[in-house]
Structures are given as C-alpha cells and as structure tokens.
Amino acid sequence: MAKQQVKSGDNVTRWIVIAMVTLVVVTGVVFSMLSQNNKENASLAGLDGMKLKPAVASTIDVDNGSAIVLNPGSTTVIDIWEDPQCPVCKNFEDSFGDYVDSLVREKKATVRFHVLSFLGDESVRAANASFCAADEGQYLDFHHALYAVQSPLENSGFWSNETLIAIGAKIGIKSDKFTKCVSDGEKVDLVKANYDSMPKFGVQGTPTVFINGKLWERTNPNFDLGEFSAAVEAG
Numbered sequence: 001m002a003k004q005q006v007k008s009g010d011n012v013t014r015w016i017v018i019a020m021v022t023l024v025v026v027t028g029v030v031f032s033m034l035s036q037n038n039k040e041n042a043s044l045a046g047l048d049g050m051k052l053k054p055a056v057a058s059t060i061d062v063d064n065g066s067a068i069v070l071n072p073g074s075t076t077v078i079d080i081w082e083d084p085q086c087p088v089c090k091n092f093e094d095s096f097g098d099y100v101d102s103l104v105r106e107k108k109a110t111v112r113f114h115v116l117s118f119l120g121d122e123s124v125r126a127a128n129a130s131f132c133a134a135d136e137g138q139y140l141d142f143h144h145a146l147y148a149v150q151s152p153l154e155n156s157g158f159w160s161n162e163t164l165i166a167i168g169a170k171i172g173i174k175s176d177k178f179t180k181c182v183s184d185g186e187k188v189d190l191v192k193a194n195y196d197s198m199p200k201f202g203v204q205g206t207p208t209v210f211i212n213g214k215l216w217e218r219t220n221p222n223f224d225l226g227e228f229s230a231a232v233e234a235g
Contacts, residue, residue: 055137
C-alpha cells in the first residue's frame with residue numbers, strides 16, 4: 001500500500017512539473033509575440049502624420065535594367081541603385097531623399113530607381129512592394145516610408161508581406177490592387193530583372209549612383225547634400 005502511495009505521489013509531482021514547464025513555454029511564446037508586435041507597431045508609428053504627396057506616374061525601362069522611371073525626358077538623368085535593406089542606402093535616402101523627390105516633382109531630372117534584392121528574401125518582398133507602389137503612382141512616398149522604418153538587422157523577419165501592406169496603408173496606399181500585388185508577389189519578375197542587370201551596368205554594391213551615365217563617387221565620408229547637388233547640376 002505504501003508503495004502505491006509513493007507511485008501516485010510521483011505522478012502528481014510529474015504532472016505539476018509538466019504543467020509548470022508548459023506554462024513557462026507558453027508564456028515565453030506569448031511574450032515573444034507581443035514583444036515583436038510592439039516592436040512593429042513602434043516602428044510603424046514613425047510614419048504617423050505622413051501623408052501621400054500627389055501621385056507621380058512611372059514607367060519601366062526594360063533597356064535600363066527594368067528600372068522604375070520617373071519624369072522621363074529630362075536632359076539630366078540620375079540612376080539610383082539600392083537594396084531596401086541596405087543601411088548605407090538608408091543614409092543616402094535620409095540625406096538626399098527630399099532633394100531627389102524635388103528633382104522629380106519639379107521636373108528637373110529623370111530619375112531611374114533600380115530596386116535590388118541581393119540581401120535576401122525580405123529585400124525581394126520589399127522590392128516587389130515598391131513596384132506595386134509604383135503602379136499606384138506612389139513610388140517616392142513608399143520608398144521614403146521603407147527607409148524610415150528599415151530594420152537595423154537584415155532579414156530580421158520584420159518585412160513580411162503583411163507589414164509591407166501595413167506600411168502602405170499607414171501612408172495612404174490602401175487599394176485592393178496594391179494589397180493583392182504585394183501578397184501575390186506580382187512583380188517578382190521585375191525584381192529579378194533588376195538584380196540580373198547589375199553586371200551589365202557594372203554595379204557591385206549599393207548605393208550606386210550614375211549621373212548622366214557617369215559614376216558618382218562622394219569625396220566626403222558622409223553624404224553631403226551640397227556635394228551631391230553640385231554634381232547633379234554639373235551633369
């Protein structure tokens with residue numbers, strides 16, 4: 001009889017331990033999910049107050065790496081090669097984004113954006129979403145939003161299709177067409193075409209910029225707006 005009681009006690013102890021372990025695991029998973037959601041919400045909160053500027057139509061230039069072309073026909077042509085996950089590209093955008101935006105909107109230059117994806121799957125998804133935004137006439141604002149919330153870690157899991165759709169919605173791109181385009185990866189062929197065109201144009205990293213076909217190389221260790229604008233104006 002005593003032996004049976006000991007066995008029963010062992011079983012009770014075992015189930016208590018199992019229950020406690022399960023509770024710890026479940027709590028950890030829930031905490032992790034909440035933490036990730038909080039991080040995403042906090043990042044997207046950085047877009048609060050951002051409103052779409054007037055739409056700018058774009059075309060795809062197959063002969064130039066299937067780039068997204070804004071304001072075609074100008075005598076000054078700027079080619080910008082970027083990967084959405086590239087941290088130095090974020091520095092470029094933070095320093096020159098408003099200036100490039102003004103060049104397009106004031107019709108002072110043709111700008112060809114080459115959206116690359118060599119840093120991984122999240123770059124592919126972000127690039128696809130960028131082409132989807134271009135179809136809405138909102139490439140410039142979506143491009144700005146991507147860099148505003150860029151994760152400090154590459155392929156961190158942040159740029160899911162759901163988050164990219166949320167970024168669009170946050171700034172005012174809410175069409176069913178955009179959502180479907182992002183979810184279904186409708187532009188992955190264009191993403192691949194941009195990536196595949198890198199060797200043809202001698203592009204080995206990002207950001208790479210050409211002004212009227214000439215490689216722009218900064219002399220300042222930082223991105224200096226005066227230096228860049230002078231190079232653009234000189235052509």
